[in-house]
Structures are given as C-alpha cells and as structure tokens.
Amino acid sequence: MRSSVGPRHARRPLPTLLRGIYLPRSMDAGAFAMTTYGIPLLVLATTNSAALTGLAFALEWIPRLGAFAVAGALVDRHGTTAVMRRASAARAVVVLAAALVLPTQTGGLGATVTVMLLAASTGILTEFSYIAAETAGGVASREAGDHAHRVQSVLLGIDQVATLAGPALAGLLLQWAGSAGMLAVIAAFSLLASALAPRQYGREKSTAPQPVLRGLRTGWSTLRSLPALGWLVTGLTVSNLAIGLLQAAAPVIVVKQLGHSTADVGLIWSAAAVASLIAVALCRRAIDRFGLWPVGAVSATIAASACLAVSLTHTYATYLALIAVLMAGEGGMTVVLRTLRSRLIPAQVFGATLSLTILLLLIPFPLAGVLVAAVPPALLGHVITVCAALQALGLFTAFARLRTAPGLRPSFA
Template identity: 85%
Template sequence: MRSRVGPRHARRPVPTMLRGIYLPRSMDAAAFAMTTYGIPLLVLATTNSAALTGAAFALEWIPRLGAFAVAGALVDRHGTTTVLRYASAARAVVVLSAALLLPALPQGWATTVTVMLLAASTGVLTEFSYIAAETAGGVASREAGDRAHRVQSVLLGIDQVATLAGPALAALLLQWAGAAGMLTAIAGFSLLTSGLAPRQFHREQAAAQPVFQGLRTGWQTLRSLPTLGWLVTGLTVSNLAVGLLQAAAPVIVVKQLGHSTADVGLVWSAAAVTSLVAIAVCRRAIDRWGLWPVGALSATLAASACLAVSLTHTYSVYLALIAVLMAGEGGLTVVLRTLRSHLIPAQVFGATLAMTILLLLLPFPVAGVLVAAVPPALLGHVITGCAVLQALGLITAFARLRTAPGLRTSFA
C-alpha cells in the first residue's frame, strides 16, 4: 500500500497557464462574443425593427454598467473562481430557458419582451464572468513582470479569436438552426466555462467593505494614476464611435446594403482576423519601441478608418474599413491592458479594473440609444460626427502621454 508523503493539499498540482487561465478564458470569450453580437441579430430577426435592434443593444449594455460595482467588489472579496463559475452557470440557465421558450411564443409583444429581457440578463451575467476572467489575467500578468504584455497579447488574442468565430457562428446558427440553435451553443460555452474554472489555492482575502464602495476605491486609484487615466479617457471617447458601428451593423448591412445576417457576422470575423495580426505585430513592436509609439500608430489607424466608414456605400469597402478600425483597436487594447497590469496595485485590482471597464463601456448604451432614435438614413451623419470626436479624443490623450515616463521604454 502506498504511503502518503506530506499533506493532501501539498500534492495538488498547480494549474498551468493553459489550464488555469487560457482555456477558461477561451470558453468565456466565445460565449461573450456570441452573446454580444448574436442577441441584436436575434432581435432584428424576430422583430424586423431597426429601432428595437438599437434598443436591444442599449438594454444589453446598460445593466452591464450597473453590474460592475458589484462584480469588482465580489471578485476582490470571493475570488475569480467563485464569480466565474456561478455567473457562467447562470448565463447557461438563462439562454437555455429562452431557447425553450421562444419557439412556443407567438410573434408579437411576447417575443419582443422575451428577447429584450434576454439581452438585459445576459449582459449582466456576461460582465460578471468577464470581470472574473480579466482579473485572473491581471494576476498572471503581474507575475510575468516585464513580460506582462506577452501574457496580455495572448489573452487579447483569445478574445480576438472568439470575436473571429463568435459572430460568424452566431449568425450562421441563427440563419440555419434558428434561435434555439444559437442560444444552445451559447449555453454550451457557458457551461464549459463554469466547469473549467480552476480552484484557487492562494487567494488573498480582501478587507470587508460595502459592495458599492468598490466604485469609490477604483475611482480614487484611477485618479492617482494619471497615465492610465488619460489613456482611459481617450479610449472612452473613441468607444462611442466603435459602439455606434457595432450597434448599427445589423441595420447597415441588412437594411441598407441588402445582405444577410450571416454577412453581419462575417464583418466582425474579418475584423478579428486583422486584429489578431495587429496584436502579434504590436507585441513585437512594444518589445522594440515601447508603448507610446505603438499606441499612437494604432490610434491613427482606428480614427482614420472610422472617418472613412460613413463615406462608403458598398459591402466590401465597409468590411475592409471595419477590419482596419478593429486592427487599430486591437493595438490600443494591448497598450491599455499592459499599463493596467503594471500600474494598478494588486489589492485593489478588481475594483479599479471594474471602474476602468465601466468608463470604457459607458458609450455603448449611448450608441444603442442613438441607433434606436436616429432614422437609418441619417446614421451616416451621426457616424461621421462620432468619428470626429474619436479622433480629437485620441489625439488629446496621446499628446498628454507623449512625455509620460516608461511609455517609450522598450520591453525587450
């Protein structure tokens, strides 16, 4: 009979980065992408209304913003595993319930109310799981030290692969398998996320505090980090244009350009391919030139592509410009995540992460409201105005960051 050597917990293997971080993140990112891009398509398919599609986009994002104060505090208090596991399982229950309910409902107000509630509830649960997964990635980045941007580039690559496959899969399933097929796939990825969430062995217990105090803690920490604050400010302004293009995509592609819902998914999948290339290039460029030059070039690409989108009237050019825009956004996200992992103190990482993401996502429900309120024929003018604001915001932010310490230092 084999004798035991050491206590039982000492024999537990430490999860690898693949098993402990990258694999659960991949499953959650897939569910995130399919939910974010698939639910507005589901609303357009069931209601045939551009206004309701924009409203659903807003409903998908407004509850997410309210969830951040709770999510950040809960992650700091209970750890990433608990939040990731339960939020993902709850999302699976919600979308499976909708998959069973929608085929039995008659067309009309009952279907509309159901898909709107689905947008709101999945938005909340998706952000809980995202905060948990992102916090786990932040811990891994801090442990990587000067190679933090490499960990973040892998995590961002996972997100972009999900953005590559998720919208296309959601659109294809919606077109060929109906709402039940798309929602069942989202439930499957959610259950895999819940099941793969690894145990935590060395989590520091956060000091007990009221849940909503996390917002104040995150805001105070962000104010004490002006370098991160200016970058977040610029990206927040930029995200109004990006959110508007996301919210308007089903209307532009289906209603104005005359293409199918599958072609909407193809737009974002093509954008994800260029983002993956941009992420790989940015990782090597940061090693050689530092964060500021890479961020400034990425900002120039994103702003230029967004300004040109409103001038196009063909699907192929629209697809190409969205791809260039998201390539620039990919580079900016690598810069943001690297700065976050280096600058935010570990003991308040969850609360500060929640605050930064809250600020970055505030423009998205505004974009949904704009799409719901503005007639489709005038969307091009609104996109142009938001693109001008995006360019001004990014120029101001990177002008302020030009002399910030450490941003021109190479990481090789």
C-alpha cells in the same frame, strides 16, 4: 505510508497558464462574442425593427454597467473561481430557457419581451464572468513581470479568435438553425466556462474585501493616482462611442441598407477579428522594441482614420474592409491598455480598479444603442461621422498627454 505535509489544498499544484487562464478564458470569450453580436441579430430577426435592435443593444449594456461594481467587489471577496463558475452557469440556464420559449411564440409582444429580457439578463451575467476572467488574467500578468504584455497579447488573441468565430457562428446558426440552435451553442460555451473556471488557489482573493461603494471609491482613487492610465482610459472611452455605434448599427446598415443577410453581419466582425489578431501579434513584438507609447499612438491613428472613412462608404466590401482596419487599430490600443493596467494597478485593489476602468470604457455602448434606436436609419451615416470626429479628437488628446509620461518608452519593455 506517505505522510501528509500541510493542508490538502496547499499540496495541489498550481494550474498552468493554459489550463488555469487561457482555456477557461476561451470558453467564456466564445459565449461573450456570440451573446454580444448574436442577441441584436436575434432581435432584428424576431421584431424586424431597427429601433428595437438599437434598444436591445442598449439593454445588453446598461445592466452591465451596474454589474461591474458588484462584480469587482465579489471577485475581490470570493475569488475568480466562484464568480466565474456561477455566472457562467446562470447564463447557460437563461439562454436555454429562452431557447425553449421562443419557438413557442409566433411573434408579437411575447417574443419581443422575451428577446429584450434575454438581452438584459445575458448582459449582466456575461460581465460577471468577464470580470472574473480578466482578474485572473491580471494575476497571471503580474506574475509574468516584464513579460506581462506577452500574457496580455495571448489573452487579447483569445478574445479576437472568439470575435472571429462568434459573430459568424451566431449569424450562420440563426440563419440555418434558428434561435434555438444559436442559443444552445451559447449555453454550451457557458457550461464549459463554468466547468473550467480558473482555479488560482487563493492567489486572486483580496485580504480585505470592500463593500461595493467603497470599492468604487478605491478604484477611483487608484485611477486618479495613475495619470498615465487615467488619460489612456479617457481617450479610449471617447473612442468607444464610435466603436459602439458601429456595432449597434451594423445589423441595420448591413441588413436594411445594404441588403445582406445576418450571416454577412457576422462575417464583418469575423474579418475584423482576423485583422485585430494580426495587429496584436505585430504589437507584441513592437512593444518589445519601441515601447508602449509609439505602438499606442500608431494604433490610435489607424483606428481614427478608418472610422472617419466608414461613414463615406456605400458598399458592403468597403464597409467590411474599413471595419477590419478600425478594429486592427483598436486591438493595438487594447494591448497597450491591458499591459499598462496590469502593471500599474496594485494587486490588492486590482478587482475594484479593473471594474471602474471597464465601467468607464463601456459607458458609451448603451448610449450608442440609444442613438441607433432614436436616429432614423437614413441619418446614421451623419451620426457616425460626428462620433468619428470625436474619437479622433479624444485619442489625439490622450496620446499627446501620454507622450512625455514616464515608463511608456522602450525602457519600459
């Protein structure tokens, strides 16, 4: 008769990276991408209004900002498994309810209210599952030690594959299967993410969970004590205003100004994801050889140059190519950010500090949606030019301050 040694949960083998991190992250990233890019397309198809499309983009992101503080505290208190499982399941319920309700509405106020509520509620739930998945990735990165950037590059690759397939799939489903078809697929990804939620038995839980406001103060204190991470977050926050504006304006520019379909909007972000995947693969090897700062500085230069050129184009093919180049540069900077973040933030306050950094990075996105809602479509090009100039200035300042920061040269890798 086999004897037991220790409690039952202690005998469970820890999951592999594939099962415990990469697979659930893939399912959640698929739902994330389809929600982020598909809901504004659904709003445009339902309301035929550029202003409401921009407002829906803002409504997707404004609740997310409030959710981050709560999500970080909940992850620190209850762990990634519980938070991701419940948030993903709730998202599935919400989108399935919308899939049942929308076909019964023929437009007007009812349909508008439904899609706007859908944008806000999925935004909140998506960020809860994202924080849980990102925290699980942070645990895996810390355990990888000097190879943390390799784990982060795989996670970023998963996100970019989802961004490759998600927008294109959302646009195609919306065009050929209607709102119910698109929302049903989002629900399927959400249910799979809930079922496969990362099981890191006790590793990710904080020993001293904090209230939300105290968690924000802890995150802010931690960020201030890490100047290299602080400057990088500052530069990327300014950059995200331009990125968010291009995301929010894409349905209006492509459908209304360039005369293409919703599927073509998704194709733009899919092509951008391919470029970003290539950039991530190159950056993974480049960081090993050159260190974090050179890779980040080159990526920032590429992103800023492409963004400045976007406002000058008037053809779909050129617009697609420039967005792809821009997101390739963004992908390189994201590898640098995630690697630096996973290495510098102490494990016991990782959830709270992660929440604060992502909160800062996402503040520009609802502002971008408000700009698209408020600015006439004919003037969007001028607004993009101004935001691109701010992006270039912000990234230059950030990487200039990081040039002499310790630990960002080849010896760090």
